[in-house]
Amino acid sequence: MEEEKSKVISESDQENPEENRSIEASLEKMTKEEVVEAFRELKEKADRDHDLYLRSMAEVDNIKKRAARDKEEWIKYANENLVKSILPFMDNLDKAVAHARDEKSLDALREGVELTLKGLKDSLGKSGVQEVHTSGAPFDPRYHEAVYEKEDDQAPVGTVIQELQKGYTLNGRLIRPAMVVVSKGRPEAEKREEIPR
Secondary structure (H helix, E strand, O other): OHHHHHHHHHHHHHHOHHHHHHHHHHHHHOOHHHHHHHHHHHHHHHHHHHHHHHHHHHHHHHHHHHHHHHHHHHHHOOOHHHHHHHHHHHHHHHHHHHHHHHOOOHHHHHHHHHHHHHHHHHHHHHOOEEEOOOOOOEOOOOOEEEEEEEOOOOOOOOEEEEEEEOOEEEOOEEEEOEEEEEEOOOOHHHHHHHOOO
């Protein structure tokens, strides 16, 4: 305990030696009652400072909890605007299905679904969603997922000849690769016929 006290005094001496000498000199001149009163005042100040420290720590903890809660809520509802923009298309599809049950007009149903799909694509496009280009494009493993290869004498080797599922990017970042069929060239029988004997 005495070591700690001397360490604190020596550290405070290094910070402001002039002030510490005057405190020591004034302590020597004080009576016992004055020292006790000064001690009480310092203890009250220390208690106030400690209380302020505890309140500050509690406030910091509350800020951290509030920030974590706000972040969790933001993540939970981040897609709210996108969902709101898609809901009218769900309503249109519900109406199309109900209309198809009442009337037997396949053409009207197809036209309604096509218009709804176009509107949905336009809405997603405004949010940065774009289709991955596949038709006749060279196979690109960054954007395409080859399901299988197929012989095709019309398309060069490594060219996408069929799209099984569309791929999409969101603001330039791939969110789903296009599932495609890739050409592996002409059939083997045609290749053998070309070989000279």
